[in-house]
Amino acid sequence: MAQPGDSETGSKIAFMSGRSASAGALAGLHARLLMFPPYKILCALLKRLGFSGRSAVIAIPYLWLLAFFLAPFLIVLKISFAEVQVAMPPYTPLVTFIEDGWIAFHATIGNYLFLLEDSLYINSYLSSLKIAAVSTLLTLAIGYPIAYGMVRAPRRWRFALLMLVILPFWTSFLIRVYAWIGILKKEGLLNLALMNLGVINEPLTILNTDTAVYIGIVYSYLPFMVLPLYANLEKLDLSLLEAAADLGCRPIKAFWVVTVPLSLSGIIAGCFLVFIPAVGEFVIPDLLGGSETLMIGKTLWSEFFNNRDWPLSSAVAVLLLLVLVIPIVLFQRMQERNARAEA
Amino acid sequence: MRHGLTWFNIASLILGFLFLYLPIALLIIYSFNESRLVTVWGGFSTKWYGEMLQNEGLLNAGWVTLKVAFTASCFATVLGTIAGLIMSRFGTFHGRTLFSGMIYAPLVMPEVITGLSLLLMFVAVALDRGFVTVTIAHITFSMCYVAVVVQSRLVSFDRSIEEAAMDLGSPPARTFFQITLPIIAPAVVAGWLLSFTLSLDDLVIASFTTGPGATTLPMKIYSQVRLGVTPEINAVCTILVGLVATGVLAASLITRRQEMKRESEERMAAAGG
Numbered sequence: 001m002a003q004p005g006d007s008e009t010g011s012k013i014a015f016m017s018g019r020s021a022s023a024g025a026l027a028g029l030h031a032r033l034l035m036f037p038p039y040k041i042l043c044a045l046l047k048r049l050g051f052s053g054r055s056a057v058i059a060i061p062y063l064w065l066l067a068f069f070l071a072p073f074l075i076v077l078k079i080s081f082a083e084v085q086v087a088m089p090p091y092t093p094l095v096t097f098i099e100d101g102w103i104a105f106h107a108t109i110g111n112y113l114f115l116l117e118d119s120l121y122i123n124s125y126l127s128s129l130k131i132a133a134v135s136t137l138l139t140l141a142i143g144y145p146i147a148y149g150m151v152r153a154p155r156r157w158r159f160a161l162l163m164l165v166i167l168p169f170w171t172s173f174l175i176r177v178y179a180w181i182g183i184l185k186k187e188g189l190l191n192l193a194l195m196n197l198g199v200i201n202e203p204l205t206i207l208n209t210d211t212a213v214y215i216g217i218v219y220s221y222l223p224f225m226v227l228p229l230y231a232n233l234e235k236l237d238l239s240l241l242e243a244a245a246d247l248g249c250r251p252i253k254a255f256w257v258v259t260v261p262l263s264l265s266g267i268i269a270g271c272f273l274v275f276i277p278a279v280g281e282f283v284i285p286d287l288l289g290g291s292e293t294l295m296i297g298k299t300l301w302s303e304f305f306n307n308r309d310w311p312l313s314s315a316v317a318v319l320l321l322l323v324l325v326i327p328i329v330l331f332q333r334m335q336e337r338n339a340r341a342e343a
Numbered sequence: 344m345r346h347g348l349t350w351f352n353i354a355s356l357i358l359g360f361l362f363l364y365l366p367i368a369l370l371i372i373y374s375f376n377e378s379r380l381v382t383v384w385g386g387f388s389t390k391w392y393g394e395m396l397q398n399e400g401l402l403n404a405g406w407v408t409l410k411v412a413f414t415a416s417c418f419a420t421v422l423g424t425i426a427g428l429i430m431s432r433f434g435t436f437h438g439r440t441l442f443s444g445m446i447y448a449p450l451v452m453p454e455v456i457t458g459l460s461l462l463l464m465f466v467a468v469a470l471d472r473g474f475v476t477v478t479i480a481h482i483t484f485s486m487c488y489v490a491v492v493v494q495s496r497l498v499s500f501d502r503s504i505e506e507a508a509m510d511l512g513s514p515p516a517r518t519f520f521q522i523t524l525p526i527i528a529p530a531v532v533a534g535w536l537l538s539f540t541l542s543l544d545d546l547v548i549a550s551f552t553t554g555p556g557a558t559t560l561p562m563k564i565y566s567q568v569r570l571g572v573t574p575e576i577n578a579v580c581t582i583l584v585g586l587v588a589t590g591v592l593a594a595s596l597i598t599r600r601q602e603m604k605r606e607s608e609e610r611m612a613a614a615g616g
Contacts, residue, residue: 053515058436061426061486065445068483072460075467089466142362145355152352161356163595168363170537170591172544174561174568175580179366182373182572189369222363273451280453282547287568297455304459304551314463317456324453332447335491339430339498 073321080314081107091311111315120299121316125323127294131210131285132278135217139274140267142218143225147266148259150226151233162230169223177216177287184212184288208290216284221277225270232266233259265334272331276324296320367584374577391574392582401579404563408543411474411559415481416538422482423489423538424531428523430490431497449487457484458551465552472554480552481545485538492537496530497523529598536594540587 033039082091096104115121150161168176183189184207191203206212236259244254260267282297289295296316304313348356374392378385395401426446449457461480465472504526508518524531546561553559560579567576 054433055436057425058429058433058442061422061429061490062438062442064422064483064486065426065442068461068464068479069445069449070441072464075463076456076460079463142359145351146359149348149352149356149359152348153356159599163592164360164363166595167588167591168367170540170587171367171584172540172561172580172587174544174546174564175370175584176366178564178568178572178576178580179370181568183366183369185572219362219366222359226359276451277453280455282453282455283565297453300455300459301547310463313459317459320453321456328448328451329444331451332444335447336443339494 076314076317079311080111080318081109082311082314083108083110084309084311089310090308111312112319114312115315115319120294121296124294124296124299125319128279128281128296129323131213131217131295132275132281135214135221135278136271136275138214138218139221139225140271143222143229143270144267146222147226147229147233150230151236165223165226165230169227173220174283176220177283180212180216180219180288181207184215207288208293210289210293212288213285213293213295216288217274217278217281220284221274224273228269228273229263229266232263232269236262265338269331269334269338272327272334276327276331279324280320370577371581371584374574374581376574376577379574391578395575395578395582398575400558401560401563404558404560405579407474407557408560411478411481411549411557412539412542415478415485415542416535418478418482419486419538420489420531420535423486423534424493424527426486426490427493427497427530428519430494432502446487446490449484450491452484454545454547455551458548461548462551472552473557476552476554477549477557477559480548481538481542484548485541488537488541489531489534492534493527493530496527500526529601532594533598536590540591543583543587 034043078094079091082094084090085092092106094105094107096106098104146165150158150165153161181188185191186203186205186207188207190206191200194200195203206215240258240262241254244258245251249257280297280300281295282301285293285295285298286301289298300313300316300320303309303316375387375389376383376385377388377390426442430443430446458480461476461483462472465476470476505518505522508522509515513521544561545559546565549559550562550565553562560583564576564579567573
């Protein structure tokens with residue numbers, strides 16, 4: 001990871017480099033430790049091998065993420081090619097050592113074939129994508145006016161409004177979904193209110209239907225949509241709207257031809273932040289949805305916890321990841337580009 | 344952007360915030376309901392809070408959750424701050440794309456995938472499931488949130504201050520602890536709080552990676568919620584919401600005051616110079 005021939009700026013930010021031994025909290029410790037021969041030898045050895053302070057700093061979070069984020073995916077991939085067996089762990093090993101130093105390799109694509117054959121899984125994937133897409137559009141339709149209202153509000157309200165959007169995001173996801181059960185159920189508060197107002201005579205069945213899932217997703221993910229939109233709209237150059245007005249453009253048209261196109265990057269960021277996690281959502285379809293609500297997160301959960309089929313649930317996870325890899329990569333590219341543009 | 348609200352702006356703000364807050368408000372109100380039925384108001388009472396305090400399973404789960412959240416958020420803050428620093432100050436290095444991928448992907452990765460993959464890895468390396476495995480799982484996803492928060496703070500502050508310190512002979516480590524860290528401290532605190540609440544909240548990843556004796560509060564709440572809405576759970580939820588809301592509000596007010604102070608100091612310094 002060390003860059004050969006570090007540039008001058010590179011070596012400037014080489015944290016904990018040998019030259020810094022005189023000052024700083026970590027450097028002070030380093031200086032004291034250098035008095036102990038084993039530490040001194042280790043340092044000299046690392047330097048000889050080409051490890052700089054810079055690469056040591058990079059290595060800490062890098063190795064953690066490699067071990068606990070990337071490696072687990074490779075294991076999922078491996079187990080998705082195994083078969084179920086009644087043992088612990090409940091899957092067949094891919095590689096077995098047999099006598100005379102031979103190794104046997106045993107892999108099957110049976111799990112994937114099963115997923116493609118059984119319409120339940122295909123339907124789960126398709127229905128997850130549909131539910132996530134529709135909820136993303138609904139969230140955008142509700143979130144955009146809120147973000148727009150926030151940037152048009154007087155400057156002294158901004159902080160309070162921003163806090164009001166952020167606060168639900170900090171409150172437990174589970175609790176917020178749970179709160180809707182009491183509202184949406186047959187003898188719940190919504191039906192009670194509507195019946196008292198005389199809007200309906202019979203209680204509506206909303207809980208345990210797809211409608212409840214849509215409400216739950218829109219509600220839970222709304223801050224993820226409003227925040228990037230707000231950050232984007234806040235930077236909008238006001239003089240462009242004035243120019244449009246001077247040239248005789250009506251406010252509504254100016255909104256569509258100036259404001260919306262300029263806030264496109266905020267719209268895209270918000271949509272990614274809602275769509276990708278919503279596809280794999282488990283809690284919302286499980287608590288608010290009905291038995292006929294098919295979502296892949298729920299299918300994976302029941303495959304793993306109820307049927308205890310580890311290889312099949314791994315295959316479900318791998319296919320879900322394949323479905324999501326394009327939006328995830330696009331999202332990462334966009335974040336990286338924005339970060340660089342700001343810097 | 345032009346100030347001045349139209350009726351449409353006002354209506355969308357009011358309706359939007361009603362939508363965001365009404366469900367939580369109702370949940371809090373009904374936690375003080377005397378009646379066990381959710382829709383019948385039987386008068387004000389705090390008896391469900393008393394019952395909650397006698398529920399040993401719930402209290403144990405709460406304790407486990409706090410321990411996991413505290414440990415995980417401390418580790419995640421250290422790792423995430425380093426990661427944010429690398430993303431914004433280290434330029435290019437071999438494997439940077441993979442690194443940024445591993446930082447951004449967990450933010451949107453469906454929890455069922457993260458949970459399943461971590462569990463399968465813990466089984467593969469024969470690590471006993473329990474407190475340690477849940478904590479590792481929580482460190483892994485919350486450090487990415489810390490990294491993003493710290494990084495966005497780092498790109499928005501003037502890098503020339505750090506460069507000036509180093510030009511004057513301050514070694515990199517000292518520059519970091521004396522110049523950079525105090526400036527990004529609000530972001531680091533925000534990152535810690537964020538990881539704490541993320542860990543406090545998590546149901547799916549904890550369900551996959553936990554073992555006997557390490558049932559967390561969300562898992563406990565979830566198993567009771569599946570049986571129906573009860574005022575007791577409403578009471579637990581109210582306390583959690585109250586704790587988090589107070590913490591977040593206090594932290595953001597402190598940061599805001601510090602920022603305003605810093606801005607006015609900078610203005611005065613600029614005027615004086």
